[in-house]
Amino acid sequence: MSSGYNLEDPHSPIVSGRSLAILCNVIEQVGELSGITQYLCKDAGLHVLRNTEYDEPPTTTPIWAPTQEMVAASVPDSTTSLSPAEYLAAIMEQADKEVDSPTLKTSRGHKFLSCRDYYIAYKSKKTTPTMIAEQLLGNIEESGKISPPLGALWSWRVDFILKQAKASTLRYSEGRPKSIVDGVPVVIKDEIDVEGLVTGVGTSFLNRNSPALEDAFLVKKLRQLGAIIIGKSTMHEIGLGVTNINPSTTTPRNPYNPEHSTGGSSGGSGAAVAAGLVPIAIGCDGGGSIRIPAAYCGIYGLKPTHGRISSRGEYPLAPTVAVSGPMCATMEDLNIVYAIVSGPEDRDTCSQIQPDAVLPIPAIPGQKGQLEGLRIGVPRKWFEDVLHKEISDACYKMLDILCKDQGAVLVDIQIPELFENAKAHNITIVAEMLGKRYRYKLSHQTRMELAVMDSLGMQDYVRAQQQRTRSIRHLQSTFGQKKFNEEHRMAYPTFGHRGACVDIIVTPSTANLPPKLSGGALSYGESNFVNNVKTMQYMMMANLTGIPGISAVAGYTKEEYVHSDGQKYQAGLPIGIQFMSQWWDEKTLLKIGSLCEEVLGEERQQPKDVVHAQIVNAHVQGTQTLKPASQSPPARASTCSILYPLPRLHTGGLVQTTTKRGMDVIHNPLLSKGTASSMDERERFGIRGLVPPRTQEMAKQLLRVKHNLDQCKTPLEKFVFMTALQSAKACQRFHSVYRRSRGMYFGTLDRGQMAAMVHNWPQEHYVAGGGIRPTSILPVVLDVGTNSEQLLNDPLYLCMGHRRQEGDDYYSFVDEWIHAVENQFPNALVQFEDIKAPYAYNLLNKYRDKICCFNDDIQSTSAVALAGVLAALKARGQPITNLHEERIICVGSGSTGVGVCEGIIDCMVEQGKVKSREEAYSRIWMLDHYVLLGNSHLGSAHGEKPIPIGTGDRANLEERQACYMNKNMKDRMALEEVVKAIKSTVILGLNGAPGVFTEGAIRAMAAGVECPVVFPLSNPTHQSECTAQQAFEWTDGRDIFASGSPLKDVEYKGKIRKVNQLNNSSSFPGLGMGITASRATRVTGKMFMETAITTANMAIEGQLKQGILFPGMSELRHVSKEVATRVCEVAFEQGLARAQFPQGSNLKDAVGRSMWEPEYVPIVRVDDHGYGHY
The missing domain is CATH 3.40.50.720 (NAD(P)-binding Rossmann-like Domain)
Incomplete structure (x- = not known):
């Protein structure tokens, strides 16, 4: 391997629009047979590791045990560092002083809002969380109407938002806010679970009818301290891309210039913060997906050490390279969120090896020498390898000030094997996504990325993990970990060190400016290998090795110009600078980021044309009186249509979406309202004339149904009339009157396939008398056969036509099903029914202490x-x-x-x-x-x-x-x-x-x-x-x-x-x-x-x-x-109990609010692209 700088500029062509769709289909069908994928992989350098001999063992997960020095550094000393609890208390104490004495308010030199601003506004009674929530809902609505739409948010629930806001308002009115983030709106990336919202992972189909049953760990931590979880932000499809162009859902626009990319894959989070909708968002970073949109959108983003923030409740896209972290408008908020969400989680072993998290004491504005003696490593050739020189100039300017004013020292260093590291990262992240069963439901740009990698094999993956080990060892020596210095010099004599041990490594955040969005790319996606490589150039090392990194704002483009790539770049586009530290040393990164923010001062720019940011600013700061947005959407004429991507829920309740029309609607019990359909709905869904002309509300329909049921004389007649089994002997005749699926059926022929089958259920069935939402209930039949001679000889019998399985065969069948359910629905309540003795008792005793059942x-x-x-x-x-x-x-x-x-x-x-x-x-x-x-x-x-009951741990x-x-x-x-x-x-x-x-x-x-x-x-x-x-x-x-x-x-x-x-x-x-x-x-x-x-x-x-x-x-x-x-x-x-009810709330009232009430919800007909008309 080369010891010098070995990154090469890629030269693959740019393909977008229909050409991309055609090329993708060709590669998927004949790519491997024709050798196309082999050629493309080799051309991209992905085969480079095959020819390398490694002595290092593979490292599959970059979780690094802290050294003694790291553990010692994690002890807060009150002079330079604080524990998370101490930091949050200190910020809250400062904010309380500003409430009492407004003249003490600290100026940051810019107008971006922080948690402190919201907290002070609430405590000073200038506004309330409810008023802010109502205004924010109006702003979200408006952001979807501007041209082009901002596209930052993907799904939200008005009722969820207002419920949280009202609880926060009550706490402030009673003088008991939970924390500095109480009442502060927060947006979560679409690959992280938020209770009650779908985790779509940037797709149009994943989990579409399965809202999350509980919050992810970091969401739960934020919610526990009073933050208002607004909803889900848009993201690049399955996170496999850095532009956030997403034909399947929607593409967010950069608030600084909507013609340019937000970066990805957490682009929606970046746009929401930069536009001023929220001060805080959560993103995920598997290859720069926090730091890239932070740089492009002019905000701050932290990629923590792998394992520092628990990934519990996140969709496992690329678990060995991806982490979650905060994206904020201010560094103070980045510190606050890090203090809240860092730390171990009981069920996440990856998070349990870390030392205690510490934070720097809040920076003192104007104080010099706060980085005295800090050695910042600058890999010059890599640093300056940018497409736009203005990027490196802005970063050098920032470093110059940090050195002159704060005492930092720049040290020239060399990072070896950058090309190999990049390819190891490429292979790792895509290998972790290649096995997804839903691949052919994805957009062409995502499928193209995956198809090109099809020729890679196990040897490539193993070599990539060996390269990961090698890269980790290089960094251990670079960061001056004593035990590795001599070992490194002996193992890698070619590289040496020349005494260049450093505390921090610095690079630009990206090697390019936010690229422009083309029309063809927005419709079909884009395969732009050149742009992707330059965008991720400085990102991949931190993900591969697990070290933390932060992107801070370095400046903005000064003037409009046309680059050699033919693109016209506007003045005022953000430029980011990245700092990376050794494992577990987020404290130093947070300190540097805060000083970068201070350096920028009044030069910090807000997007100029985003009205809603200005509105929220005025509302929080109390400089003008605004009428809160209505809790309900404005009335619309029946002829008015609004185009929007699924499943944007911006009404007071749920919205049902469908591509069906005519008789398909009539025959679907979840869509058909029968005579309750309005005339407008009858026209839009083509059912006018298919139902009686008179419109009846639900109450009258129920009376009519009850009357008709009373006319049925036998249980079987009642069953045929009703849509659910409720009558005695009718259950025994179910197979003879089967009409459509009412649940899931698992038979003995399904052994080995149950885990895959569980994903097939759309969750759209019956409701019990307890008031549980129908879509939360899944009826299941476990069919182990029958000993009834009559049924065994019945040619119309639909179930398993063999004798019942008994003993261990029976138990292993149920075991497989239980494990399938656990994996797909880990928070499910399983209700067993009609299980034959003694299996019923034995199964209950086996599982009652293992699952909720x-x-x-x-x-x-x-x-x-x-x-x-x-x-x-x-x-x-x-x-x-x-x-x-x-x-x-x-x-x-x-x-x-x-x-x-x-x-x-x-x-x-x-x-x-x-x-x-x-x-x-x-x-x-x-x-x-x-x-x-x-x-x-x-x-x-x-x-x-006696019936045999099996062996092992089953109770008898x-x-x-x-x-x-x-x-x-x-x-x-x-x-x-x-x-x-x-x-x-x-x-x-x-x-x-x-x-x-x-x-x-x-x-x-x-x-x-x-x-x-x-x-x-x-x-x-x-x-x-x-x-x-x-x-x-x-x-x-x-x-x-x-x-x-x-x-x-x-x-x-x-x-x-x-x-x-x-x-x-x-x-x-x-x-x-x-x-x-x-x-x-x-x-x-x-x-x-x-x-x-x-x-x-x-x-x-x-x-x-x-x-x-x-x-x-x-x-x-x-x-x-x-x-x-x-x-x-x-x-x-x-x-x-894992539920969190507002303090002082009446439990019976809370239960009552949770009980489902039948209602007819608005129905939206959508086309195959996910766009529809009200």
């Missing part, structure tokens, strides 16, 4: 049964704490029966009236089918041969069953014998055997207790253990009765007796709502017990006297809200 048949039934028993005690006039005095028979020893009894046992133990769990077990007698549970029945459902149902064996009772006693022997007070039926509650048994029970509790809980109706009529007759009407099936009220002795239904819908909807609202990481038994107690306490005394244990189904949402609130409380009490 529960079994509806076991635990929800347990909760509703316990609620029924507790309510029955109240109906008798007894306190619910007397549960331990009951003598309970459970007929059914399968998973559900054991689960119900375990719930009752938990409650007895919790009430503290029994000495031990063993004593609580003695209060329950369990029957397996018709006889008392005995040794011969363990592990079976009906006294048959037999272990639980054995707890209910009463050694003082005769084995195999029948139900009536048991009733007489123990004088039972409660009998529960959970074995699905019709008639198992015999007349003799129930009469014997009534003879021993005044108000026997009789609960035949099996369903559907034909499997009920007895009927309500039978129970009333056999107990002389004295029983407290509830069934699991919807039995009709009965007449007994001239009176109508109400029949309670203990349905799981009384428990699981509210439970699910509570879990999702609290973001609980696990579902616990305490949650089910509190669900039962809450439900039992819902019935009032008058209802209990009539035998009514629970409120009716019409009160389901009210019951669910109460249950959800209590479950939330339990989640917080047990330390399982």
